[in-house]
Amino acid sequence: MRRLMAALLCIGFVSAPAAADEVKAGTITIADAWARATPPAAQVGGAYLILKNAGSPDKLVSASTPVAERTEFHRMSLEDGVMKMRHLPAIEVPAHGTIELKPGGTHLMLVGLKQPLKEGERFPLTLRFERSGTVELQVAVRKMGASGHGSH
Numbered sequence: 001m002r003r004l005m006a007a008l009l010c011i012g013f014v015s016a017p018a019a020a021d022e023v024k025a026g027t028i029t030i031a032d033a034w035a036r037a038t039p040p041a042a043q044v045g046g047a048y049l050i051l052k053n054a055g056s057p058d059k060l061v062s063a064s065t066p067v068a069e070r071t072e073f074h075r076m077s078l079e080d081g082v083m084k085m086r087h088l089p090a091i092e093v094p095a096h097g098t099i100e101l102k103p104g105g106t107h108l109m110l111v112g113l114k115q116p117l118k119e120g121e122r123f124p125l126t127l128r129f130e131r132s133g134t135v136e137l138q139v140a141v142r143k144m145g146a147s148g149h150g151s152h
Helices: 002-011
Strands: 022-024 029-038 044-053 058-064 068-079 084-089 091-095 098-101 104-114 122-129 133-142
Touching: 022 133, 029 122, 044 058, 044 091, 044 133, 058 068, 091 098, 098 104
Parallel strands: 029 133
Antiparallel strands: 022 029, 029 044, 044 098, 044 104, 058 091, 058 122, 068 084, 068 104, 122 133
């Protein structure tokens, strides 16, 4: 079976699984950018991604997208049995560290959606880092209720 699969890969009958989209900004690699689909009348949405830093400490200081009026950084936390969301001025990315923006944790809030986010579509997102500069990437929209990185 392995020989058959290898042969089929070589001649192009099947393709190897594609790696998740990754982009770089300086020493930061941004991977697996995604958002949940939203209902038609939704005014807010969330975007999630993984930040891997191969260098000195850095900060994600702003984000923007044409699908929303503005973006904000938020962190969800459980305090005395109550889930609370706090606004963050920036997201610290430690030296040689990884930060995962995910549902129920730190995330990008898309405020004032100009259109619903529809499963299967993609939209541009621009991130600006204090040291690593600015980068644009594509965010994949997954189904409503998607729970994490790698869930399609």
